[in-house]
Amino acid sequence: QSVLTQPPSVSGAPGQRVTISCNGTSSSIGAGYDVHWYKKSPGKAPKLLIYVTTNRPSGVPDRFSASKSGTSASLAITGLQAEDEGDYFCQSYDSKFFWVFGGGTKLTVL
């Protein structure tokens, strides 16, 4: 069972907007620790999408954005494209467990 909770799956049609939530606790996100997001495709290395809650590495399109409030964070993807399909993971720090990840959310583009 992951420390951070994500919905198992989300879906959307091409061009639509989807959001993926990441629920933490008072010892993780709620303690003010930053949230980071990764995409994982089968057989590929995880890819950093968002770091320090809202920042995109070079090469990540601005269709990807993220926010944090209280004990939760969310990733938003606008203008959904087929290539966005994959598994998305949030990550933060927990004062009890060090670095923690969410269970992952499978994004399906309909």
Place this chain on the structure above:
Amino acid sequence: EEQVEESGGDVVQRGGSLRLSCAASGFDFSIYSMNWVRQVPGKGLEWVAYISDSASTIYYAESVKGRFTISRDNTESSVFLQMKSLRAEDAAVYHCARGATNGWYGGYYMDVWGKGTPVIVSS
């Protein structure tokens, strides 16, 4: 290109040992902290171990503490994970990941990842 590549994954009997390696290239390995993160197929990612750039600071997840040992060789740009007393629940794909931070552990993330190496634990 900055990259890391894992190796050493294998089928090992329950209670056995295995040593994973991760070779880095394309960046100055000696100034970065490194991590091992694992993923059971179909499940989430789990952070396993951290080692600072000089190896002076090491942390482990509770699930592997006392059984796994992380180490590094900056002259070879490599990080290792020695695994002992392997259990069924240790079966996973093990990823090597470079660490980055905005200044504190609470802002620490992983910015370069490898594809992983599979560890299968047989009974």
